[in-house]
Amino acid sequence: MGRQDAVFLRSLLFDGNHGYTDEEQRTKRRFRVNVELFLPLADAAKSDALEDTVDYFWVSQKVIEIGTQHTFRLIERLAGKIGEEIHGKYPHVEIVVTVDKLNPPCPGPPESCGVRLCIPAS
Numbered sequence: 317m318g319r320q321d322a323v324f325l326r327s328l329l330f331d332g333n334h335g336y337t338d339e340e341q342r343t344k345r346r347f348r349v350n351v352e353l354f355l356p357l358a359d360a361a362k363s364d365a366l367e368d369t370v371d372y373f374w375v376s377q378k379v380i381e382i383g384t385q386h387t388f389r390l391i392e393r394l395a396g397k398i399g400e401e402i403h404g405k406y407p408h409v410e411i412v413v414t415v416d417k418l419n420p421p422c423p424g425p426p427e428s429c430g431v432r433l434c435i436p437a438s
Contacts, residue, residue: 321357323370326350330383334394334417341387346418348428349379349398354410354437370406378402391415395433407438 328351331344353370360368378401388394395413402411416430 320354323353323355323357323372324351325372325376325379328376328379328383330380332383332394333387334383334389334391335421336389337421340421341389345420347383347391347394348416348418349383350412350414351375351379351398351402352412353402353406354412355406355408370409374405375402391417391429392431392433395431399433399435403435403438410437411435 328349330347330349332347333341333344334347335341335345353375355370357369359365379398382397382401383394386394386397388397395415398415399411399413402413403409412432412434414430414432416428418428420426420429422429
């Protein structure tokens, strides 16, 4: 496999009410999201124009908006909603969304539990 250009956002943090139990939905928990957007970046490297790449400021705003203004039982759905919104604006981009629930209510306790969702380009 060859190398792929990518725009990425690492460790976006927010507090949200996502979780399977009613208790998790009543109390805020900390979440961390990483987003990778795979697309050719040679044009942007030459043009210095935002329209030749992905606006990571917009992506960051969208992630925080979804994470703080919606409630999902599954973090898979949270990742899916984030991917859907980004894909709606950038359908030509392959997207990988990683969601970590920090300090989840599990035995151990683990530092985080999470999912990685891959969304192919259209």
